[in-house]
Amino acid sequence: MDLEARIHSEHPDELRLWLRLLTCTQLIETRVRSNLREQFGTTLPRFDLMAQLEREPDGMLMKELSRRMMVTGGNVTGITDQLVTEGLVERNDVEGDRRAYRVCLTARGRKAFAAMARAHEQWIVDAFASLSAAERATLAKLLGRLKSRQKTMEEETA
Amino acid sequence: MDLEARIHSEHPDELRLWLRLLTCTQLIETRVRSNLREQFGTTLPRFDLMAQLEREPDGMLMKELSRRMMVTGGNVTGITDQLVTEGLVERNDVEGDRRAYRVCLTARGRKAFAAMARAHEQWIVDAFASLSAAERATLAKLLGRLKSRQKTMEEETA
Numbered sequence: 001m002d003l004e005a006r007i008h009s010e011h012p013d014e015l016r017l018w019l020r021l022l023t024c025t026q027l028i029e030t031r032v033r034s035n036l037r038e039q040f041g042t043t044l045p046r047f048d049l050m051a052q053l054e055r056e057p058d059g060m061l062m063k064e065l066s067r068r069m070m071v072t073g074g075n076v077t078g079i080t081d082q083l084v085t086e087g088l089v090e091r092n093d094v095e096g097d098r099r100a101y102r103v104c105l106t107a108r109g110r111k112a113f114a115a116m117a118r119a120h121e122q123w124i125v126d127a128f129a130s131l132s133a134a135e136r137a138t139l140a141k142l143l144g145r146l147k148s149r150q151k152t153m154e155e156e157t158a
Numbered sequence: 159m160d161l162e163a164r165i166h167s168e169h170p171d172e173l174r175l176w177l178r179l180l181t182c183t184q185l186i187e188t189r190v191r192s193n194l195r196e197q198f199g200t201t202l203p204r205f206d207l208m209a210q211l212e213r214e215p216d217g218m219l220m221k222e223l224s225r226r227m228m229v230t231g232g233n234v235t236g237i238t239d240q241l242v243t244e245g246l247v248e249r250n251d252v253e254g255d256r257r258a259y260r261v262c263l264t265a266r267g268r269k270a271f272a273a274m275a276r277a278h279e280q281w282i283v284d285a286f287a288s289l290s291a292a293e294r295a296t297l298a299k300l301l302g303r304l305k306s307r308q309k310t311m312e313e314e315t316a
Binding site: 006011012013014015016017018020021022023024025027028029031051055121124125126127128129130131133135136137138139140142143144145146147148149150151153154 | 164169170171172173174175176178179180181182183185186187189209213279282283284285286287288289291293294295296297298300301302303304305306307308309311312
């Protein structure tokens with residue numbers, strides 16, 4: 001289904017633009033999910049969780065991790081448990097707080113993530129292959145303005 | 159959290175662009191969800207389902223409706239049941255097929271949807287208010303090229 005098919009001529013152009021933006025995002029995300037499944041037998045929430053940990057060599061507290069994972073939802077505790085069972089992630093005690101622990105990638109997890117991240121980069125480069133570098137720069141600039149606007153609106157509401 | 163914060167300088171510009179696209183979509187979608195909840199006490203899957211029905215005055219079979227609703231997921235049967243209970247949607251028998259029925263908006267559902275659709279249009283117009291008409295046209299053109307590319311890739315894989 002093409003979301004834009006919903007649009008009538010009396011709709012404002014912004015509505016068509018929004019549905020096009022949504023469609024682009026959904027198509028790319030669907031492809032990323034399907035490539036992760038087929039090529040690495042993994043899911044986007046698992047990939048995102050490992051991506052967060054990869055940036056924090058000292059590991060993260062579960063509550064930090066949950067906050068950052070808002071993106072793709074997913075059950076952070078459940079995913080962490082799975083990855084621990086598979087030896088890709090480990091839990092380490094936090095000195096001075098017996099109830100808390102930090103979650104880290106294991107050496108194997110780091111290696112597995114690096115392979116996925118390389119492939120993921122290539123999928124994304126491919127996704128944008130119909131645009132020249134100059135066009136990508138224009139798109140980035142326009143989306144940057146759109147994003148600033150949403151952030152401002154978010155702050156005004158908060 | 160800003161997704162773009164994940165990006166290092168050695169990452170291809172496409173990756174930053176992708177995270178920016180994803181962020182714009184998520185920010186706008188989050189605002190739409192929160193406005194629907196606060197101003198109309200409803201959800202995006204309910205709004206989407208009613209939007210589908212509004213385009214089909216003769217109603218839709220459940221399987222058509224489910225297929226089109228892929229967008230926001232959601233339990234189509236459960237949502238339909240709720241909307242029927244609230245008198246916004248009705249089920250009508252299909253002549254010649256005793257097991258099937260068509261789902262339609264009621265007059266009240268149509269009126270309720272019209273009010274939401276007007277507000278939704280305004281939220282989307284607001285979301286793009288930082289771009290001029292010419293900039294929106296450029297954005298639409300570039301996203302159109304991006305979308306065609308994804309569609310082509312989808313067909314090649316299928």
